[in-house]
Amino acid sequence: MAKKTYDLLFKLLLIGDSGVGKTCVLFRFSDDAFNTTFISTIGIDFKIKTVELQGKKIKLQIWDTAGQERFHTITTSYYRGAMGIMLVYDITNAKSFENISKWLRNIDEHANEDVERMLLGNKCDMEDKRVVPKAKGEQIAREHGIRFFETSAKANINIEKAFLTLAEDILRKTPVKEPNSENVDISSGGGVTGWKSKCCS
Amino acid sequence: MEVGEESSPTLAFEKDALDLTVEDVYDISYVIGRDLLKISSTGEEVSDLKFRIVRILEMFETLVNKYNLSLEELKMERDNLKSELDRLIKDGSAGQRIVGPNQLLVDLTDPNRPRFTMQELKEVLQERNRLKAQLMVAQEELQLYKSGILPQAEPAMVEVDLEIPATTEHSSATINDAKEERMTIGKL
Numbered sequence: 001m002a003k004k005t006y007d008l009l010f011k012l013l014l015i016g017d018s019g020v021g022k023t024c025v026l027f028r029f030s031d032d033a034f035n036t037t038f039i040s041t042i043g044i045d046f047k048i049k050t051v052e053l054q055g056k057k058i059k060l061q062i063w064d065t066a067g068q069e070r071f072h073t074i075t076t077s078y079y080r081g082a083m084g085i086m087l088v089y090d091i092t093n094a095k096s097f098e099n100i101s102k103w104l105r106n107i108d109e110h111a112n113e114d115v116e117r118m119l120l121g122n123k124c125d126m127e128d129k130r131v132v133p134k135a136k137g138e139q140i141a142r143e144h145g146i147r148f149f150e151t152s153a154k155a156n157i158n159i160e161k162a163f164l165t166l167a168e169d170i171l172r173k174t175p176v177k178e179p180n181s182e183n184v185d186i187s188s189g190g191g192v193t194g195w196k197s198k199c200c201s
Numbered sequence: 202m203e204v205g206e207e208s209s210p211t212l213a214f215e216k217d218a219l220d221l222t223v224e225d226v227y228d229i230s231y232v233i234g235r236d237l238l239k240i241s242s243t244g245e246e247v248s249d250l251k252f253r254i255v256r257i258l259e260m261f262e263t264l265v266n267k268y269n270l271s272l273e274e275l276k277m278e279r280d281n282l283k284s285e286l287d288r289l290i291k292d293g294s295a296g297q298r299i300v301g302p303n304q305l306l307v308d309l310t311d312p313n314r315p316r317f318t319m320q321e322l323k324e325v326l327q328e329r330n331r332l333k334a335q336l337m338v339a340q341e342e343l344q345l346y347k348s349g350i351l352p353q354a355e356p357a358m359v360e361v362d363l364e365i366p367a368t369t370e371h372s373s374a375t376i377n378d379a380k381e382e383r384m385t386i387g388k389l
Contacts, residue, residue: 005341043326048337074323 006050006059010170011081012163013111015103016088017096018067021122024153025088026064029163034154041066043074051164053171060167079110084166088120091137091150092129097121100140116169117146120162125155222269226262233258 014022023041028034030047045064050057063082065075079085087103089096100119107117121137124130134150141148147165151158210228213221237251307314 005345043322044330045326046330046333048334073319074326077323 006057008056008058008171008174010058010060010083010167012060012062012084012086012166013078013082014062014064014086014088015075015106016067016086016120017090017093017099017103020067020088020090020093020096021153022067022086022088023064025086025120025122025151025159025162026062028153028156028159030062032156034156036154040068043071044078049163051167053164053167056171058167058171060163062163076106076110079107079115080112082111082115083170084116084118085111086118086120086162086166088122089132089137090123091121091132091134092123092126094131097132097136104144114173116166116173117144118162118166118169119144119146119148121148121150123152123154124150124157125152219268221265223262223266226258226265229261230255230258 014026016022018040019038023039023045024034026047030049041064043066047062047064048059049062050059052058063078065071065078085107087100087107089100091097104117107115119137119141121132121134124134137148137150147169149158149162149165151162153159210231213225213228214232216225233254237247237254240247305315
């Protein structure tokens with residue numbers, strides 16, 4: 001049988017307004033790098049990073065969406081397959097914070113019901129330009145019962161922590177499988193996660 | 202000034218005030234002057250009256266002159282604007298069209314103009330992401346070979362799960378399985 005380089009595959013999705021730093025957050029996590037030039041994401045992109053949690057090798061397939069409205073139809077079609085969604089806003093951009101409710105509605109509309117959600121207030125290194133207090137982020141996260149971190153892709157603050165926490169939350173929901181069984185087809189829809197087959201059948 | 206038939210200068214009195222020309226004013230002056238001569242009575246009163254009438258006729262001449270000049274200027278201005286508008290409409294209909302709300306004008310000479318549909322972009326992105334996934338798998342395999350973890354002879358297969366979203370936005374959840382496309386990549 002095929003020899004797997006990982007035990008589990010988790011699909012994550014990054015959403016939020018254009019320019020809040022979704023691609024930079026992902027780039028910091030996957031390549032531990034940061035680029036100041038702003039290149040708007042076209043439609044949808046992804047990166048892969050394998051992490052180890054509770055003795056399991058977990059392959060994270062992280063989808064990075066374009067925040068621009070014109071890509072809406074493309075990006076929303078990727079919500080369905082996501083097990084975890086990171087909603088990113090920019091603490092220096094009030095509009096991106098106001099739009100959180102719009103993005104949460106998108107999740108309700110297009111994602112699986114039991115998708116794990118997380119709120120990130122990015123660019124927290126830019127304290128002098130902050131317009132969204134941390135308490136407001138914490139409050140809206142509490143209201144929706146989701147986790148919240150303030151992050152900085154530039155200063156590498158809370159990036160890894162956020163991804164690992166999200167992965168852990170998904171792992172907690174994932175039914176325990178025989179970890180060493182080589183017969184488990186990780187990639188098949190039913191095999192990877194019980195909760196997924198539950199929601200799709 | 203023409204002193205031809207008697208009837209022609211008096212026609213100026215029949216005209217609409219706004220149609221009067223300076224020539225008409227001269228005709229009116231002529232007729233009034235002639236009539237004043239008919240009175241032909243001497244005396245200071247008539248003489249003073251004559252001067253006042255002449256003065257009024259001069260003012261009348263100025264006003265009519267001014268009015269006609271202004272009218273002429275406005276007409277010219279109007280004609281210029283009209284021809285300008287005609288030119289713009291003619292130019293416009295060659296390349297562009299008047300569009301309604303929610304419609305976009307596309308400059309066909311712009312090399313950067315939008316040309317592809319959202320569906321086409323979607324397909325290209327899916328293709329790109331599929332190839333990217335294949336490359337990642339190949340790189341991973343290569344790494345394993347290099348480190349000697351995998352024996353070269355083993356005809357192993359590796360699968361990558363890459364979801365291809367359905368073309369329709371609101372697809373039911375049951376389609377989900379069909380949406381998933383699994384690629385099997387044989388080891389080189």
